[in-house]
Amino acid sequence: MTTRTQFLARLHAERPDISRTGPLPEVRYRGVGEADFRRRWEALGGAMHVCGPAELPATIEALVQGRGPVLVGTDSLVRELPGDLRWPACGVPGAAAAGVAVVGAVAAIAATASVVLDSRVAQGRSAALLAPVAVFVIRRADLLATPSQILRHTSERWPDGLPSQLVFVSGPSRSADIEMTLTRGVHGPGEVHVVFLKAAIPLG
């Protein structure tokens, strides 16, 4: 087997005529407000709801429409909600049996209609991955304009180091592998909802 030293010793690069000097330019997007998030998220096939903390249980119940079992995540935004399965206690078998998964997300991004999941906050990776329906609850204050606000600020956001997994979820799972025809829900959730909470819930 080749060692790291042997491997790296073989790499002799040509110095290019052009090269990066100074900071990279910002990525500038058109339209980065809440209305833009809604427009883009709905264009991808997702649904968006806005409510106050007191209305959250009723909002969730209305979109679950009796399709259970309901898995509830562990983060502070959702853990007081009623549900049939509790993550992480239910584990992967529970997540696989769920009809709807309701979890918190650490941020949303208007420019790309993305929801950001953090495996440390969620205590794992698959709570909202296996059910056919996923509901992401996000504080309105955590709606950011662009992915750069996460990607170029990781050390401030995660001063104790990165979680093992960060995922940007932009709409329902999709595939166009057969005849370029768009289909939803091939592996991940095919129905996705974002619920923005108008006022902050105290953390802890």
Added chain:
Amino acid sequence: MTGPVPLTLSRRADLALDDPALRSSVRNATSVMGVGRLDALARLENPDQLRDAARAARASTLADLPRLLATWADAFESRGGKVCWAKDASEAVAYVLTVLKRHGATTVAKGKSMATEEIHLNAALGAAGINVVETDLGEFIIQLAGETPSHLIAPAIHKNRFQVADLLSADAGFDVPPAIDAEVAYARARLRESFLSADVGITGVNFAVAEAGAICLVENEGNGRLCTSLPRVHIAVMGMERVVADWAELDVMLSLLARSATGQDLTVYTNILSGPRQPGEVDGPEQMHVIVLDNARSDILGSEFQEALACIRCGACLNTCPVYRNIGGHAYGSVYAGPIGAVLTPLLNQHEPAARELAEASSLCGACHDVCPVRIPLHDMLQQLRVRHVPQDAPRLRRAAFRLWSLLWSTRGGYRTSVWLARAALRLPAPRRGPGWAGAWLSSREAPRRKGRKL
């Protein structure tokens, strides 16, 4: 490209051109993706600035590869990740087999990865008795067909719903109707079992962020997320040039990758993975391995073709290429197809003469360069490859003709003279036959018809 290629490029192209189903599928898919790309780039305010910056950033990163790879590995290992430095395909395959054996693994769920195609991992695992399931829908379909991907992004674009229904029905043991929703539903249920039972998940890598010691994996279906969340062990195979220096570079690359590939702002899932599960996380792999693959890339580094390693594998050059759009991916006979494939394949397989003819599969129109998000001069490279591979025993007349052409076009007066001569020649009837190679050349071309006074 391994082993002998039984047919010549020209014969493979003829076969593809005679397949109307293939041609219409490929043309449809590449057109949809091509139009999507234009719309998606228009949703940015500064796409051209970003493409220039991306090109410069990739150039800097490649020039600094040893340091950046070491930085990446130190940070990744500090969180418990394991790194294998594989100089070639056999070392990479051997490492995968060792890890599988150590964990007593018998089943593997695999995400889409061109690097694993390059090292022919599936064949090696199959030979070792491992059950490998491709979980990307398109890859699953072509695995059932016993074929290889025909496009970087859409591996099964050459198959229609009827062909897919036949393949899935044979797998299921019952009839799966030729309706796309039903086909997807079958694949979801069938592959879900594989995810839940697989011992090991194997994926590719889109980018490795040096300063963070993390990898980034982009995908639309969720199979990449499943491969990296459920099995006990995750192995990622990465061409060594996938490194970006820092988060800002990742930000720029992500703003261009999905736009150039499928016309999306971002793929549905952008996974950033920094290591195995951490305390307090109840799932995720207990072990995470990244195989850094050289496999002749270090021969390209430092050569006139170094910039080919800047490729971020979006597939935009395939979608725009008049040759690819007509013959599809399989006619190239190589793992990587299209303009980038025609450049990379001979460079990654220098000892295989059959790989060289791929540089001929281009009209040198430069459309690939126009759409490349990191502006790789692919058309120039294709021309350089042709020059490099001119046979030493080419007919003297042919060599003299090209030398004369090159001489004429090197000066202003010479260029003008040649245009004057060409205009004069158009007055004569165009010959359709000639001796030897000239005959072959003339019989497949038409002289431009003269319109008006000037060409």
